[in-house]
Amino acid sequence: MDIIEKLKWRYATKKFSNKKIRLGELDHVLEAANLTATSYGLQAFKIIVVDDPEVRKALRQHGQDQSQITDSSHLLVLCRYLDVTDEIIQAFAERIGQAKSKSAEQIDLYAKKIQTKVATYKATGKFEEWLNRQVYIVLGNLMTTCAVLDIDACPMEGFVPEKFDEILQLKEQNLASTVLLPIGYRSANDAYQYKQKVRKDLEDLLIFM
Numbered sequence: 369m370d371i372i373e374k375l376k377w378r379y380a381t382k383k384f385s386n387k388k389i390r391l392g393e394l395d396h397v398l399e400a401a402n403l404t405a406t407s408y409g410l411q412a413f414k415i416i417v418v419d420d421p422e423v424r425k426a427l428r429q430h431g432q433d434q435s436q437i438t439d440s441s442h443l444l445v446l447c448r449y450l451d452v453t454d455e456i457i458q459a460f461a462e463r464i465g466q467a468k469s470k471s472a473e474q475i476d477l478y479a480k481k482i483q484t485k486v487a488t489y490k491a492t493g494k495f496e497e498w499l500n501r502q503v504y505i506v507l508g509n510l511m512t513t514c515a516v517l518d519i520d521a522c523p524m525e526g527f528v529p530e531k532f533d534e535i536l537q538l539k540e541q542n543l544a545s546t547v548l549l550p551i552g553y554r555s556a557n558d559a560y561q562y563k564q565k566v567r568k569d570l571e572d573l574l575i576f577m
C-alpha cells in the first residue's frame with residue numbers, strides 16, 4: 369500500500385452513495401480512533417455514531433442542509449468532554465495505574481499532576497481549546513484510516529454545535545459536539561472526486577533549518 373496514493377484518492381466527499389459500511393469494517397475505523405494519542409492519554413472525547421435516518425434528518429436542518437449528514441453510511445459526531453472534573457482524572461489515573469501496576473501513591477501523584485494542569489487551562493481560558501485540539505487529532509487519524517480502508521469521508525465544521533448538542537442530548541452526557549465526519553462510499557455522481565487536488569509545492573510548505 370502506498371499511503372500517498374491513498375491520500376491522493378481521499379477527498380472531501382460531497383455526495384455519498386447509499387452503500388453501507390460493513391459492521392466489522394466500521395469497528396476497525398472506530399478502533400483506530402480509540403488508538404489516537406491524547407494529552408496524558410486522558411481521552412476526553414467521545415464519538416457519537418449516528419445511523420438513525422430521522423435523527424440525521426433533524427441534524428441536517430442545522431448543518432447547512434449538507435446532504436452528507438443524511439446520505440452517508442454513518443455520521444460520526446466527534447465530541448469533546450464539557451468538563452474534566454477531578455473525579456474523572458482520579459478515575460483515569462487509577463485505571464492506568466492498575467493496568468501498569470503502580471502504587472497508590474504514584475497514582476495519586478499522577479492524578480494531582482493532571483488536575484493541576486487542567487486547573488491552569490481552566491484559569492487561563494484555554495480549557496475548551498485544549499480539548500478541541502485532541503478531537504482534531506482524532507479527526508485526522510480517522511480520515512487517514514478511512515482512506516487506507518477505501519472508505520470515503522468528509523470533515524465538516526458547517527453545522528450549529530448548540531443545535532446538535534440539543535438533538536443528541538450531549539450536555540446531559542458531559543459532551544459538546546466539535547466536528548463531524550460522515551463516512552461511507554462516494555457516489556459516481558460526485559463531481560468533486562474528479563477535480564484536481566490543489567496543494568502547495570513542498571518548497572512552499574517546508575522550512576529546513
Ligand SMILES: Cc1cc2nc3c(=O)[nH]c(=O)nc-3n(C[C@H](O)[C@H](O)[C@H](O)COP(=O)(O)O)c2cc1C
Pocket residue numbers: 378379380381382434522523524525526527565
Ligand atoms: C476542519 C474542516 C472543516 C470542513 N468543513 C466542511 C464542511 O462543512 N462541508 C464540506 O463540504 N467540506 C468541509 N471541509 C472540506 C474542505 O473544504 C476540504 O477538505 C478542502 O477543500 C480540501 O479538499 P480535499 O479534502 O477534497 O482535498 C472541511 C475540512 C476541514 C479540515
